[in-house]
Amino acid sequence: MKRLLLPLFxxxxxxxAPARAQAPGLLLQATDDHPGRIALVVAxxxxxxxxxxxxxxxxxxxxxxxLDAAGQATVPRAADWRCxxxxxxxxxxxxxxxxxxxxxxxxxxxxxxxxxxRPVHPRVGRPVTVHVTDTFRLGGVRxxxxxxxxxxxxxxxxxxxxxxxxxxxxRLRLPRxxxxxxxVEVGGRRRARERVRVRPPDRHRxxxxxxxxxxxxVDGFLKRRLAxxxxxxxxxxxxxxxxxxxxxxxWPRHAKAQARSLHPDVTVMFIGANDGFPFGSTQxxxxxxxxxxxxxxxxxxxxxxxxxxxxxxxxxLPAPRGARFRRVFVAVNHxxxxxxxxxxxxxxxxxxxKTFTPGYRFRQTIRWHAxxxxxxxxxxxxxxxxxxxxxATLIIRQMHRDGVL
Numbered sequence: 065m066k067r068l069l070l071p072l073f074x075x076x077x078x079x080x081a082p083a084r085a086q087a088p089g090l091l092l093q094a095t096d097d098h099p100g101r102i103a104l105v106v107a108x109x110x111x112x113x114x115x116x117x118x119x120x121x122x123x124x125x126x127x128x129x130x131l132d133a134a135g136q137a138t139v140p141r142a143a144d145w146r147c148x149x150x151x152x153x154x155x156x157x158x159x160x161x162x163x164x165x166x167x168x169x170x171x172x173x174x175x176x177x178x179x180x181x182r183p184v185h186p187r188v189g190r191p192v193t194v195h196v197t198d199t200f201r202l203g204g205v206r207x208x209x210x211x212x213x214x215x216x217x218x219x220x221x222x223x224x225x226x227x228x229x230x231x232x233x234x235r236l237r238l239p240r241x242x243x244x245x246x247x248v249e250v251g252g253r254r255r256a257r258e259r260v261r262v263r264p265p266d267r268h269r270x271x272x273x274x275x276x277x278x279x280x281x282v283d284g285f286l287k288r289r290l291a292x293x294x295x296x297x298x299x300x301x302x303x304x305x306x307x308x309x310x311x312x313x314x315w316p317r318h319a320k321a322q323a324r325s326l327h328p329d330v331t332v333m334f335i336g337a338n339d340g341f342p343f344g345s346t347q348x349x350x351x352x353x354x355x356x357x358x359x360x361x362x363x364x365x366x367x368x369x370x371x372x373x374x375x376x377x378x379x380x381l382p383a384p385r386g387a388r389f390r391r392v393f394v395a396v397n398h399x400x401x402x403x404x405x406x407x408x409x410x411x412x413x414x415x416x417x418k419t420f421t422p423g424y425r426f427r428q429t430i431r432w433h434a435x436x437x438x439x440x441x442x443x444x445x446x447x448x449x450x451x452x453x454x455x456a457t458l459i460i461r462q463m464h465r466d467g468v469l
Contacts, residue, residue, distance in 0.1 A: 089108065089162050089164070090106065090107070090108040090112075090114065090156050090158050090162045090163060090164040091106070091107040091108065091164055092104065092105070092106055092154065092155075092156040092164035092165060092166040093105040093166055094142075094152065094154050094166040094167060094168035095168065096145070096168050096169075096170045096171070098140070099199060099200055099201050100144055100145050100198075100200035100201045100202045101140065101141050101142075101143075101144065101145070102141075102142050102143040102144070102145065102152060102168060102170065103138065103139060103140045103141070103142060104116055104126065104138070104139040104142040104154060104156075104166070105136070105137075105138050106129060106131065106136065106137045106138075106139075106156055106164075107131070107135055107136050108131055108135055108158060108162060108164075109131065109135055109158075109162075110131055110132065110133050110134065110135045111130060111131060111133075112130070112131045112135075112158045112159060112162065113128065113129075113130050113158065113159060114128070114129050114130070114131065114137065114156050114157065114158045114162075115127075115128050115156070115157045115158075116128070116129065116139065116142065116154065116155070116156055116157075117154065117155050117157075118142075118143055118152060118153070118154050118155075119153045119154065119155050119165075120149055120151070120152045120153045121149060126139065126142045126143065126154065127139060127142075142154070144200075144202055145170040145171070145200055145202070146170070147172070147173035147176070150169050150170050150171075150172060151167060151168075151169045152167065152168055152169075152170065153165065153166070153167045154166050154167070173200075173255075175199070176198065176199055176200050176255065177196060177197065177198060177199070177207070177248060177250060177255040177256045178196070178197045178199060178256055179194060179195065179196055179197075179209070179246060179248045179256035179257065179258045180194075180195045180197070180258065181193070181194055181195075181246060181258055181260045181372075182195065182371055182372020182373070182410070183370075183371065183372045183373040184260075184371075184372075185261065185263055186238065186260065186262050186263065187262065187263045187264065187265055187266050188238065188239060188240065188241050188262055188263070188264060188265040189237075189239075189265045190237075190265075190269075190329070190468075191235040191236065191237050191375075191466065191467045191468060192235065192236055192237075192238060192260065192262075192372075193233050193234075193235050193372050193409040193410055194209040194211075194221070194223075194233060194234050194235070194236060194246065194248075194409070195231060195232075195233045195408075195409065196209065196223060196225070196231065196232055196233070196234075196248055196256065197230060197231050198225055198229070198230055198231070201228070201230050202227075202228065203225035203226050203227050203228050203229035203230070204225065204226065204227045204228075205224075205225050205250050205251070206222065206223070206224050206225075206250075207222070207223050207224070207225070207232070207248055207249060207250045207255075208220055208221070208222050208223075208248070208249045209221050209222075209223065209234050209236065209246060209247075209248050209249075210246070210247055210249070211236055211238060211244045211245065211246045211247075211260070212244065212245050212247075213238060213240050213242060213243070213244040213245075213262070214240045214241075214242040214243070214244075215240065217239065217240055219236045219237065219238060219239075220236075221234035221235065221236050222234065231408060232408050232409075233408035233409025233410070234409060235409055235466065235467065237467045238260075238262045240262065241262050241263060241264045241265075242261070242262060243259065243260075243261050243262075244259070244260050244261070244262060245257070245258075245259055246258040246259070246260060268294060268296065269293075269294065269295045269296070269329045269330070269469075270295070270296050270297075270298065270326065270327065270328050270329050270330070271286065271290065271295050271296065271297045271298070271328060271329065271330040271331070271332065272297075272298050272300065272322060272326055272328035272330070272331045272332070272368075273286050273287075273297055273298070273299045273300070273301075273332045273334075274299070274300040274301065274302075274322065274331065274332070274333055274335075275301060275302070275333050275334040275335035275379075276301065276302055276303060276304065276305050276306060276334070276335045276336070276337055276338055277301060277303045277304070277337065277338075277446065278334040278335060278336070278337050278379070278381075278446060278447070279299070279301050279332070279333075279334040279335070280301050280303075280452075281447065281448075281449055281452035282332075282334060282447070282452045282455050282456050282459075283297065283299040283301065283332075284299075284452075285452055285453050285455075285456035285457075286332065286456050286459065286460070287299070289456060289457075289460060290460065290469070293469050295330075295469065298326060298328070300322065302315075302318075304338050305335075305338060306335065306336065306337075306338040306339035306340075306341065307335065307336070307339055307357060307360045307361060307364075308339045308340065308341040308342070308343060308348070308357065308360075309338065309339070309341050315335075315360070315364060316360060316363050316364055316367070319363075319364040319367040319368060320367050322368075323367050323368055323370055323374070327370070327373075327374075328368065328374055329373075329374055329375065329468075330374065330375045330376075330377065330463065330468055331368040331374060331375070331376050331377070332377045332378075332379070332459055333364075333368070333376065333377070333378045333379065334378075334379040334455075336381050336392075336393065336396040336397075336400075337381065337384075337389070337393075337445050337446070339357070339392055339396055340391075340392035340395075343356040343357070348391075348392060348395060349391050349392055349394070349395035353395060354395050354398050354399045354402065355399070355402070357395070357396065357399035358399040358400070358402040358403040359403075361378075361399060361400055361403040362402075362403040362406050362407070365378070365403060365404070365406075365407050365410070365411050366407065369407060369410040369411065372410060374410075375410065375411075375412070375463075375466070375468050376407075376410060376411045376412065377412050377414050377459055377462065377463065378400060378404070378411065378412070378413055378414065379413075379414045379416050379455070379459070380397045380400060380413055380414065380415055380416055380417055381393040381396055381397055381416070381417070382416050382417045382420035382421045382447075383417060383420075383421035383424045383425060383426045383427075384426060384444050384445045385426045385440075385443075385444025385445070386444060386445075389444075389445060390426075394424070397417070400413060401413065412462060412466065414455075414458060414459055414462055416455055416458065419454065419458060420439060420440075420447075420451065420454075420455075426440075426444065427439075427440075428440050430454075432454055437450050437451075437454070438450060438451075439451030439454060
């Protein structure tokens with residue numbers, strides 16, 4: 065019997081050894097499927113703690129992950145693409161000496177930035193919007209857009225793409241008809257080019273003043289004061305309507321009809337005093353409601369902008385007297401700020417609260433041109449004639465600063 069124990073022991077040892085040799089190691093994969101991002105995918109024994117690092121150039125820690133029950137873990141943003149180093153190498157280190165390496169080559173930066181001019185066929189005397197798009201979707205850069213035209217006339221403007229922003233825009237006035245060449249510089253190097261032909265001037269301009277009852281009286285002052293600038297003002301006030309009341313009046317649909325029939329060069333919108341109604345089951349005035357309102361407002365902004373042919377001025381709501389209205393007005397203004405960021409260069413928020421209700425506290429009177437003026441109606445919501453006159457002045461000033469007038 066003693067002679068039989070040794071062979072059994074040996075067989076048992078031989079059976080264990082192959083099992084250990086076949087134990088899974090670590091697998092590491094680096095991908096550039098998402099623009100601007102390098103993702104790392106790790107596979108191995110479940111519950112293994114893995115340390116990830118980049119070994120290209122100076123070694124850099126990426127992070128520590130624990131493999132799930134399926135033996136996998138993903139780091140969707142392990143690193144950002146670079147212009148200087150395109151081939152990137154990564155290392156994974158686990159317990160018991162497990163390790164793996166991976167490499168990936170990211171796209172070059174020659175076509176990273178794109179430029180577009182809107183409107184496509186601009187006229188002398190009207191601003192053009194230069195859109196710059198970062199196809200890497202990383203942002204975090206400053207750029208200069210310069211246009212050179214007939215007789216070597218040159219116009220430049222600066223813009224900034226914040227971190228993780230895809231688009232930014234700047235407005236330029238091209239004062240001569242003819243062919244212009246546009247160049248966008250980032251980091252001192254030309255990254256995008258575009259050509260645009262500017263048409264001769266058209267003296268007539270149209271302005272649409274629209275919204276709910278908040279635009280009333282303001283539209284009359286705009287009409288009288290812009291007559292000298294040869295601007296035709298069309299008023300379209302829809303009393304008691306709102307973006308959150310589509311069953312009563314469908315504003316996005318109406319905006320499309322306005323843009324299609326009137327082709328306004330400028331649209332001034334003042335609305336929101338009647339809002340606060342739910343979007344389906346989404347009640348006012350939390351984050352979900354704000355996002356829903358922003359989506360609706362954003363769609364209208366794009367409609368009025370008409371692919372860059374129009375400029376949009378949307379008035380923020382001054383603080384009301386009543387607390388119930390205040391809650392809605394704060395949510396509406398928040399939503400409009402979110403929507404405005406989606407249309408750089410084409411859209412302007414007019415900050416009426418800064419003048420009428422500093423600190424967003426209701427005021428019946430304000431100081432204007434060294435005088436104390438009552439600016440609100442008895443309901444504590446609408447502007448009276450004096451207030452509407454001041455609001456029209458602020459809107460027109462902003463349009464002159466933007467070169468729209």
